[in-house]
Amino acid sequence: MIVEDELSIQRIYKILLTSFGFEIIGMAKNGEEAVNMYKSFLKKPDIIIMDHRMPVKDGIEATKEIQQIDKNAKIIFASADITAEKLAMSLGALSFKIKPFDNERLINNIKEKLGIEPFSEKVKNLV
């Protein structure tokens, strides 16, 4: 699941993640949408890519609420706002990616957290 208010970044996430075989089961434009979307999933997403600075509700608040729903929810923060890193990690985020970050790092981080083959190998396979 992607939580990101920037449409262009949403588009990139979509291209990137689907390229690596990840299914994006939902994209929320703000924290509020993210929480509602998470509630609505019968099958919860394996991982959530969470931006922090968003309108209506930010990533930290959304993380807290999602954790109330599912304390095991896996969340990777991907934000340009470095000030949120410490708080996000204290809430149990798997990692905090500071924009701009490498695609490979994001993918590897996702795979690592999900226990999947790293990106570089996949790319080799693609080629």
Add this chain to the structure above:
Amino acid sequence: MNINLEEKRFQKYLDFAGVLIVVIEADQRVSFINKKGCELLGYNKEDVIGKNWFDNFIPETMKNKVKSVFDELMAGKIEPIEFFENPIITKKGKERIIEWHNTILKDEQGKIYATLSSGLDITERKKAEEKIKHLNLVLRAIRNVNQLITTEKSCEKLLQGICDNLTETRGYFTAWVALLDNSHNVIMTAESGLGENFLPIVETLKKGEFTKCSQIALTQSDVFITEEPYLTCLDCSLSRKYEGRAAMVVRLEHGEKIFGWLSVSIPRNVVKNEDEQKLFKEVVNDIAFALYSIELEEEREKVEKALKERMKELEAFYELSKIVEEPDITEEILIQKIVNMIPKSMQYPEITCARIKLKGQEFKTENFEETKWVLKSDIKIFGELKGTFEIYYLKEKLEIDEGPFIKEEKALIDALTERLGKIAERMEVEQKLKESEEWLFTTLRSIGDAVITTDTKGNIIFLNPVAEYLTCWKQEEALEKPIEDIFNIVNEETHKQVENPISRVLREGVVVGLANQTVLIDKNGKEIPIADSGAPINDDEGNIIGVVLIFRDITERKKAEKELIKAKTFSESIIDSLPGIFYLFDEKGKFLRWNKNFEEVTGYSGEEISKMSILDFFVGDDKKHIAERIQEVFVKGKSTAEADFISKSGKKTPHYFTGLRMIIDNIPYLGGLGIDITERKQIEQKLKESEENYHQAFKRAEFYKDIFAHDINNLLQNIKSSMELLSTFKNVLEKSDEVNELTNIIEEQIVRGSKLVWNIRKLSQIEETEDILESVETFQVLKEAINFIQKSYHNKEIDIQIDSQIKQGFVQANELLLDLFENILFNAVKHNENPKIEISVKISKVDKDRKKYLKFEFLDNGIGVPDALKEQLFKDISSIKRKTKGMGLGLLLVSKILSIYNGQIWVEDKIKGDPSKGSNFIILLPEVI
């Protein structure tokens, strides 16, 4: 015949005899009695002859005795007594004393057969003899009494002596006397010859029950005689002793005083004797006189004693006065002398000692010793107990008046104590007076001013050294001279004589001062400017007893005054020329001084200000603040304050006030300046605003920086991710769509980046430059903006339509209007996921709040604005929370531009109630007509 004749002749001869002749036979019967005998007896011969002589004619009391003598005579046992006296009883029962000459008759045988007695009636002679004897006894008694009277001074002893003498000399059988006091009570009795029989009478007398004879005697001056008290005074216990006796009672009287009475019992036969009564009366009178004399003597003694004691008292006081008058005597010596003089004032000086305790000190006689026989008196000074006066007897003496001291001594000590107290009071007062006089005298002599005192006639009594100096008169020369001679005063300018203040004081009885510009002309003619005042000197009753004149040379003062005036003028000029307002006021806020500026700034006149308080020029919190600062000045010495100064018109002008505590004539004042700080305040305000602006600008810059950094990072993220993916997807045909999209994304980011930079620049421009607005036609600008958007997003399908019923519209704007429209359109494109971006711009004219606006509605088919974000979107950056995203820099710029234009912006749903269908950004711009 011859015998009978002889018998008859003999009988005749016997009858002619002047004596009684009686023949008593042996059987005691009368055989013969002569005529004289019958006459004496009062019987006829026949009644006598043959009768028993003793049984019939001798008194019962003598019968046996006479009879026994007769029997002895008849028996021849005794020879006839030549002269024998015994009484006979007459027919009338009276006794007659007969002097008998007895002869015995014998018969031829020599046997005694009868007695022949001749008797001479010596009754009268006997009476006379008894009377004389009695009188002699009485006289002797009287003589003894008189002797007693002259020698005896004791009343008791006198009376007892009298009674004893009256009975011992046998003038009287018994005698008793009772003395009365002024209340008619028996106070003393004496008796002789009555013994215990008198005691009951004493008891009744003490009860006030007098004997009858006493009662009668007290009512008359003559002797009261009771002939037979034995028979007539049966209720009197004394009457038993009066058998055969008579009683005489007479009051003891001398002058008009009745002392009591004297009662005697005497032979009955003499009681009626006038001489007897006279003698009795005389002796009683003498006794009364003696009693009177004794009383007089006692009185005299009392008076003498009192006089003696009074003399002692006077002597004591005299001596006390002498002691007190001793020059320069100290209190200690005075008291010691007093205590030493005390013993000789007492009735027993040799055993008297004394002690005075006063103010913690003790003064004693040399022989002082405390004993139980003490007389004390408290010494009080001004009503307060300060000591005691004690007198002791060293030996026991008879108790007289509730103790060994007589009341005169007690009175003397009390008087001396009181006197001593008064002396001590007087000494204290004198001391204080002396000290006061010394102080006053020293003060007068050392006072810096000249002092002259006069009597009520205006004659000099006193000049102090300063007066001597100024007038050039010595006290001894000036004494008793009229004041005018010494104190010659004239007007400084006219040199006309000025009335002497002393005359005025004496006339009016009030304090007076000299007129201004008065000069004193001294003895040498020198003129001295003076200031003075004269006042009456009054006694306790308010009567003027003199005048005091006080004056001083004011030459220096005048000089100083001139200098002062000069200085004052100078200082006033300075004060008036001071910038700002000058003020000087007391602790109550009352003004002492202010400058012209004060009047000008406040708009109040000097007279008005003089009646105002400093706090009248402040209101509200300023008043409280100023009051506190004023308090601080008076406490700490100085302070400052800023507050609005209120003028008469109500105008408030900010001022900076200084306050400094000043002491003028021992009174604290606050003096200070107030400076108008309007300009400074304005500058401060501007500075504050600048600071605020700077702060806001800084805050904004931070905010912008934050947004810029965030947007740039996102932008870079887009480019980076896109570039990496492009690198991954190059030569992968299946990813051509993705490659195109990534390329588009990169392009968009470039556009976005340049827009971002542009917007930042514009935002800065808005903050830094002044906005100059002019009338701008909006349609043209809008079209320009549309063109720019479409060019920027050439790879997107963007359809922007203008929907307007008006062809043109003018608003008050500037070149930033283009940025406004561009950013709205950029926003609509940016937040749109649709392949075809549709934007409709509706333009209309509206009236809102009585103003005319051009209304621009930008309706898009983008992602919409959630309701929660709608309100937040255009809030001031100071209220925006960092953690949620509000508007981006683009909308921020739009908001700034609209605030310059006095325009408005808000967002609604394109389709009401469904944000997901797109947004409607609505802008109002004030129309220029």
